[in-house]
Amino acid sequence: MKRTAILLIMLLGTCSLCEAQKIETKKVFGGYRFSQEGKNLTLRYMSKIMKSNTEAMPYMSKARSGHALATIVSGTGGFLVGFSLGLTLSEGVRSWGILGAGAGIIALSIPLSNKAFKNAVKAVDIYNNSLKTTSYNRHKPQLRLVSDQYGLGLSLRF
Numbered sequence: 446m447k448r449t450a451i452l453l454i455m456l457l458g459t460c461s462l463c464e465a466q467k468i469e470t471k472k473v474f475g476g477y478r479f480s481q482e483g484k485n486l487t488l489r490y491m492s493k494i495m496k497s498n499t500e501a502m503p504y505m506s507k508a509r510s511g512h513a514l515a516t517i518v519s520g521t522g523g524f525l526v527g528f529s530l531g532l533t534l535s536e537g538v539r540s541w542g543i544l545g546a547g548a549g550i551i552a553l554s555i556p557l558s559n560k561a562f563k564n565a566v567k568a569v570d571i572y573n574n575s576l577k578t579t580s581y582n583r584h585k586p587q588l589r590l591v592s593d594q595y596g597l598g599l600s601l602r603f
Contacts, residue, residue, distance in 0.1 A: 449599075467573045468494070476562045479569065488512055488565060495572050504568035511561030515554045522550030 468486065471478045479486040486494075488509045495501045525547030529540045587602045 467576055468569045470566055470569055476558060477566060479565070491565070491569070495568060498572050498575055500575065501568040501571040504564045504571065508561045508565035508568060511557060511564060515557035515561055518557060519551055519554035522547045522552075522554060525550065 466481050468491065469480050471480070479488075479491060481494075488505070492502070492505045492509055495505050525543050527547075529544035529547060532538050532540050532543075589600045589602065591598050591600045
């Protein structure tokens with residue numbers, strides 16, 4: 446009887462640990478922060494987590510490519526602004542055209558980044574909703590205390 450009770454407790458403990466953890470989304474300045482169990486996640490790691498989810502993966506792929514494009518565009522704009530400021534400080538040459546082009550390119554990267562993060566948030570929502578409908582959650586095992594003419598016992602119902 447003791448062996449059966451211990452085995453049952455271990456079985457229920459492992460079933461509860463098998464459930465996947467949801468990804469939390471937090472809006473911060475300049476975008477979103479994604480975390481799972483207190484650990485910050487990158488878009489690359491999130492795409493590895495969501496690889497098996499066929500509904501969320503297209504949105505995560507769009508988010509990763511959009512984020513890469515936004516990073517390249519904003520880096521280019523930052524280089525142009527820095528180059529213009531460097532020319533101004535070192536040689537005294539004011540290059541307003543380069544400065545304006547850099548600022549315009551940086552401004553262009555903001556909507557690209559926002560769109561990438563919206564796709565990532567949509568992928569996370571789809572992923573988290575799919576966790577709620579897994580077979581474990583639909584058919585949770587029930588542990589009951591039962592009695593009959595032979596005495597008391599535990600009943601595990603799937």
